[in-house]
Each structure stands twice: as C-alpha cells, then as structure tokens.
Amino acid sequence: MREPTWDKEAEVAATPLPRSETGWPDQLFGVLKAKDIRQVGYVPDAGHSRLIELCAADADIRDVVLTTEEEGIGLAAGAWLGGQRAVLLMQSSGVGNCINMLSLTKNCRFPLVMLVTMRGEWAEFNPWQVPMGSIVEPALRLCDVLVSRADHADAVADTVEAAIELAFGGELAVAVLLSQRLIGRKVWVK
C-alpha cells in the first residue's frame, strides 16, 4: 500500500489559531430576539451552527431546515404575508441557489434578510468554494439585494440590527456577509 501523499496545505490549514471567544453568534441571537424574528430558515452551516442551535432551542422562533436555500426565499415571503418576520441563514454557495427565487422578493417588494457566512475568500483551502464565494456580492447586487459586510466580531450585531431595520422598515431585500475571517479557518484534518 502506498503512503498517503503528505499535503502541506492541508496540514497548515488544520492548525487551529489561538482565537479569543467572540460570542458574536450569541449577540446575533439577541438581535433576532429583540427584532421579533419568528422564523429562521437555514441550510445547515458550520459558521452558523451556534446560532442555529440557539434558534432551535427558542420556543418563540420556528427553525425551518431547508433542502436548498431558495426554499427560504419563499418561506420568508409567506411569513411576511402572514405578518411574521423571518431571516435566512446560509453559506455563500447557497446564494447562487437563490437567484431566480429572488424575483419573488423583487416583484412583490418583500422584505428579506439573508445572513451569509462567507467561503472562498480569506484563507480558503478548498478551491471549489471560490467560484461562487467570489461573486456573491455582485450577484446579490444584480438581484437588487442591498449588501453590507461584517469583518470583525464586534461589528456583527450592529450590522445585522441595521440590516433588519432597513429590510422590514422599507420592505427591502438585504444581505449581511459575515466574512470568512470572522468564521475562522476550517479544520480539514482532524
């Protein structure tokens, strides 16, 4: 049997960096509660795992696991038709799955909040994440989604709070990109 090829990049990517406990997902959850978010649609995602856990444990938030992100666009529209606020959690690759469904948001001027954890940018190990990750921002703008970005943990809660106010106050579509640097390096070899 051949020795497995030693992959230096994989080993480097696997080295965890010392990181302080940011707590930004917990702060983000506090914002969702304060802003009366009642439905949270998501495709499971490592960057959002803590927030998903908090939402699932909350009796007043309905957590809706989706098979693909575009389902969430319909979910959020339906929630708003009934008078509830929803947010969607997804990874950058999921933005590509939403493109045609965003015509529902635009035609009807539905409010929409997408919280997107970024892949394919800072210190990405997997090149398959890059083609979609690198076009998330222009793709969203082409669909008339307003885009803001949080690069540091202490900016997340404020940025998302402002995005939620913009979306539901003016019935607008808004995305907040949570930078890959914020999420941290993915550990590839355990």
Place this chain on the structure above:
Amino acid sequence: MLDRRTAITALLAHRSRDLAIITGLGSATWDVASVGDHDRNFYLWGAMGGAAMVGLGLALARPDLRTAVVTGDGEMLMGLGSLATVGVQRPANLAIIVLDNGVYGETGMQPSHTRHAVDLAATARACGIDLVLDVAEPDELQRLAALLPGFDRTLFARVRITPDEPPRVLPTRDGVELKLRFRRAVGADRGEAS
C-alpha cells in the same frame, strides 16, 4: 381523470372565510382565478418551485388561518425538496393540492416526470405527510372539498386532471398589489408601524 375547472370550482366555490390560497405559476393561477378573484388569494406568476414554501411560511405564521397551496405537477417537481421541508414542519393548517395533468401545459404540453414513474402522492407520503389523497374521481373530489374547511393536519392531494387548456383567466400580475391586499385581508399590515 377530472376536468381542471370543474375540479377547482368544486374545491373553492364555497371556500371558508379562513382559507388563504397560494397558487403556483401558470395554469394553477388561471384555474384559481377562474373561480373568482379573492383578496386572500396570492398568485405566483413566476418563482417556479416556490409555491409550497410560500404556503409553509404563511401557515407557520398564521395558525389561525388555513393555507392551501394550489399548483401544478411541473411547479411541484421543481420544488420537490420543499415537500421534504414541509414533511419536517407538518403544520396542521397547510394543504398542498397538486393539479396533475402529466404535462407542462404552458410550454407546449411536453410530458412531465409524472407521466413516467414519478408519483407525487407517494413522494408526499415518503416525506412524512400522512394525510394524502389521490383524487381521480368525482366522489374523491367531493371528499377533498369536504376536508378543506376543517382539516387538522398537513394535507397533500394529487388531483388527476385531463391535459387541456381552458381559456386563461388572468388575475393582476402586480406583485406589490397582490402582497398588500393579501396582508390587509388577513390583518398582517397592523403592528408593523413601530
């Protein structure tokens, strides 16, 4: 197999006040509009594959209403994953009614997957929806019509209809107007001023 306009009229002619309807694009929209426009109808003219999810979001938001999604086999097939998502949530006030003629009627009557082995009623059952009706005869249609005002668990109905193209009845296609009037009709426009 049933005539689509006869079927939709039997289902909706005496709709209850608490029923909200989301339609999938194309013929299902024209069919629902043919029974008469209603401020609790929300018609999709696009967003193919999204009807069941709009219905799910509404049903979860408003347990005091019954939500019926009326769509076609092609539209349902494009959002097949949403049946799995509905199967996880299973709101008691959501019905999904698929008018299944086995063809893509709007694009030239090309056969859809349901002309082959794909069975949407079996798919719904496999996704965890246990109240599933397979409607092909008038008495089964009457049973579905009788269930609509009072069903108390997630309902899926496949209604087998003949592939034809009755005259189109076009509701407004202004999405903002459809949204605003629906929200007013169900009182969703109150309480968002703060």
